[in-house]
Amino acid sequence: MGDPEPVRVLLAKLGFDGHDRGLKVVARMLRDAGCEVVYLGLRQTVESVVVAAEQEDVAVIGISMHNGGHLTLGPKMVQAVANAGLGIPVVIGGIVPAEDVPKLTDAGVAAVLGPGTPVEVAIATVRAAARSARALP
Amino acid sequence: MGADADPQAAGQPRSAPAAGELGVGSTTMSGIPLDPVYGVEELGRPGEYPYTRGPYRSMYRSKLWTMRMFAGFGAAADTNRRFRELLDAGVTGLSTAFDMPTLMGRDSDHPWALGEVGRAGVAIDSVVDMDALFADIDLGRVTTSMTINGPAAAVMAMYIAVADMRGIPRAQLGGTIQNDILKEYQAQKEYIFPPKPSVRLVTDLMRFTSAEMPRWHPVSVSGYHIREAGATAAQELGFTLANGFAYLEASQRAGLAVDAIAPRMSFFFNAHNDFFEEIGKYRAARRIWARWLRERWGAREERSLLMRFHTQTAGASLTAQHAELNIARVAIQALAGVLGGTQSLHTDAYDEALALPTEHAARIALRTQQVVAYETGVARVADPLGGSAYVEWMTDELERQAEAIFAHLQDLGHGSILDGVYAGIDNGYFVGEIADSAYRFEREVAAGDQIIVGVNAFVDADDDAPPILRIDPQTEIRQRDLLEMVRRERSRDRVALALAALDTQARDPLRNLMPAIIDAVHAHATLGEITAVLEDVFGTHIETASA
Numbered sequence: 001m002g003d004p005e006p007v008r009v010l011l012a013k014l015g016f017d018g019h020d021r022g023l024k025v026v027a028r029m030l031r032d033a034g035c036e037v038v039y040l041g042l043r044q045t046v047e048s049v050v051v052a053a054e055q056e057d058v059a060v061i062g063i064s065m066h067n068g069g070h071l072t073l074g075p076k077m078v079q080a081v082a083n084a085g086l087g088i089p090v091v092i093g094g095i096v097p098a099e100d101v102p103k104l105t106d107a108g109v110a111a112v113l114g115p116g117t118p119v120e121v122a123i124a125t126v127r128a129a130a131r132s133a134r135a136l137p
Numbered sequence: 138m139g140a141d142a143d144p145q146a147a148g149q150p151r152s153a154p155a156a157g158e159l160g161v162g163s164t165t166m167s168g169i170p171l172d173p174v175y176g177v178e179e180l181g182r183p184g185e186y187p188y189t190r191g192p193y194r195s196m197y198r199s200k201l202w203t204m205r206m207f208a209g210f211g212a213a214a215d216t217n218r219r220f221r222e223l224l225d226a227g228v229t230g231l232s233t234a235f236d237m238p239t240l241m242g243r244d245s246d247h248p249w250a251l252g253e254v255g256r257a258g259v260a261i262d263s264v265v266d267m268d269a270l271f272a273d274i275d276l277g278r279v280t281t282s283m284t285i286n287g288p289a290a291a292v293m294a295m296y297i298a299v300a301d302m303r304g305i306p307r308a309q310l311g312g313t314i315q316n317d318i319l320k321e322y323q324a325q326k327e328y329i330f331p332p333k334p335s336v337r338l339v340t341d342l343m344r345f346t347s348a349e350m351p352r353w354h355p356v357s358v359s360g361y362h363i364r365e366a367g368a369t370a371a372q373e374l375g376f377t378l379a380n381g382f383a384y385l386e387a388s389q390r391a392g393l394a395v396d397a398i399a400p401r402m403s404f405f406f407n408a409h410n411d412f413f414e415e416i417g418k419y420r421a422a423r424r425i426w427a428r429w430l431r432e433r434w435g436a437r438e439e440r441s442l443l444m445r446f447h448t449q450t451a452g453a454s455l456t457a458q459h460a461e462l463n464i465a466r467v468a469i470q471a472l473a474g475v476l477g478g479t480q481s482l483h484t485d486a487y488d489e490a491l492a493l494p495t496e497h498a499a500r501i502a503l504r505t506q507q508v509v510a511y512e513t514g515v516a517r518v519a520d521p522l523g524g525s526a527y528v529e530w531m532t533d534e535l536e537r538q539a540e541a542i543f544a545h546l547q548d549l550g551h552g553s554i555l556d557g558v559y560a561g562i563d564n565g566y567f568v569g570e571i572a573d574s575a576y577r578f579e580r581e582v583a584a585g586d587q588i589i590v591g592v593n594a595f596v597d598a599d600d601d602a603p604p605i606l607r608i609d610p611q612t613e614i615r616q617r618d619l620l621e622m623v624r625r626e627r628s629r630d631r632v633a634l635a636l637a638a639l640d641t642q643a644r645d646p647l648r649n650l651m652p653a654i655i656d657a658v659h660a661h662a663t664l665g666e667i668t669a670v671l672e673d674v675f676g677t678h679i680e681t682a683s684a
Binding site: 018039066069070 | 238241248253257365366457492572575589593684
């Protein structure tokens with residue numbers, strides 16, 4: 001079953017967090033699945049992500065977090081996207097305890113991909129997030 | 138009692154086991170008497186060149202590995218409490234985890250520090266925090282490991298300054314600072330300055346401790362993070378030893394003789410799931426180091442040839458699903474480290490795929506080491522797997538693969554491994570190789586070719602997540618208030634003078650910067666201020682993003 005159109009995804013890590021193993025693997029897996037990946041990589045800020053997301057016209061923003069800062073930075077990322085008037089869904093991956101997932105989704109994060117998430121689930125989640133954003137006015 | 142048996146505690150006076158340190162015995166559980174080592178003559182013996190079978194003759198029967206548990210979270214006082222709990226529970230050495238802003242040499246009020254203060258380790262902004270971290274702990278007696286790299290010189294200076302304040306002679310301080318910047322560009326990504334000035338800071342610290350702190354290990358060459366980033370066992374081995382050779386070359390360029398520095402270098406490896414591959418890796422590492430030091434580096438002293446290393450079980454192997462299964466993984470990985478002849482060991486807590494460990498989980502991890510040490514009997518005989526056709530073959534094979542990596546780096550560096558490592562950082566060789574391996578592994582997991590119990594096979598429906606450690610969100614605010622107070626109460630002139638002196642000296646590549654950094658720390662300059670001065674002179678390293 002072919003994908004109707006390639007989804008453009010931005011991938012980044014915020015702040016000092018240098019754990020980029022997962023993000024790089026996800027980048028390649030998404031490319032294998034036909035997505036277009038804009039890989040910003042390390043040491044980004046919510047502002048730099050917003051600027052790049054707008055310039056690159058991406059459908060989904062993927063943020064990887066491994067330092068326990070997700071409850072602070074996740075909502076901040078969502079807010080920055082909203083403040084810029086961009087309807088781009090934010091997906092968070094990395095070390096996020098299950099009990100924090102509802103807190104993030106309540107704050108507007110589209111989906112959370114925790115440790116051990118199967119590749120096909122990650123890809124399907126990114127596609128679903130892109131579709132749901134397109135469905136909005 | 139090998140005085141150097143623990144890379145983190147070398148140089149300590151020879152002494153009987155400390156109170157509470159139990160022996161491992163010399164008979165089996167059923168009473169069969171055991172020799173300290175077995176094997177035909179051709180196999181060689183532990184404590185004999187090339188040390189494949191271990192650095193010491195009788196290994197753990199004389200002295201067990203050091204049970205060194207890595208800890209750090211919240212503010213200094215929080216980690217100090219955990220340290221004292223661990224000492225009470227029987228750990229024989231401390232190991233400090235710093236939070237991400239500290240690892241990057243920044244203060245807790247840096248804009249990027251938001252959400253990260255005290256989260257993945259302890260927050261240290263100034264000597265005041267360092268003093269609180271070791272409150273009621275005798276720095277003259279305990280050995281301390283500090284896992285920090287980019288700002289290692291400044292953090293080392295803070296530790297020295299605390300000892301100065303307490304009247305403890307610097308020469309009495311025992312421990313290790315990781316100070317391995319090369320693997321940061323390759324794997325862990327906690328670099329600040331570009332590689333060459335960063336290596337200068339590494340060699341400044343090496344020169345300083347060689348002269349003033351004979352019990353200190355100024356670098357712990359670390360394969361752990363290379364492996365965690367996705368490298369194979371052979372890549373971990375090859376890249377790590379290449380980095381070790383690179384530091385030798387750099388310290389030689391800085392005027393240190395090989396026999397002055399090699400005995401002070403220690404190593405740090407991962408213990409992953411593939412049991413015999415890991416054991417082969419440790420055995421190959423010792424043999425390669427001994428051969429290269431003798432044949433290539435002309436080391437004359439035996440102590441220079443002995444590789445001593447710390448081992449940590451593989452954090453990346455832990456699963457969030459059915460987290461209790463991690464206790465079994467950690468036990469088997471720990472056993473591999475011990476059968477491979479490690480000098481110290483950290484066992485991961487079972488909840489670390491979820492968050493920093495709770496005290497309960499950290500306690501189980503320590504107890505797991507104690508089960509391996511005292512219940513299994515594996516510590517009674519040195520290198521018990523030596524002579525196994527499979528283990529000897531695996532050792533040879535990993536050595537062969539590592540040698541191929543050295544040859545490539547030597548080509549890249551036109552004969553110099555140090556220049557080859559610089560070139561490999563520059564051209565993306567290391568990050569590319571590691572990312573390829575990580576990708577291959579994940580594809581195999583996705584295809585079911587690598588089984589992870591509870592994740593892609595044998596998945597049970599019920600999976601209750603264990604309770605996790607929560608860092609008080611007030612920590613960040615309190616830490617910033619404390620930093621503000623330090624800035625308010627210090628002498629501004631003294632700080633300004635010390636930082637100006639550091640700036641001047643940093644511009645002279647021949648000056649050892651340690652004394653100036655120690656002066657700045659004593660004046661209560663913050664970590665972020667010291668980093669800013671050095672960054673102004675050295676510049677900032679930015680990795681080209683690619684995936």
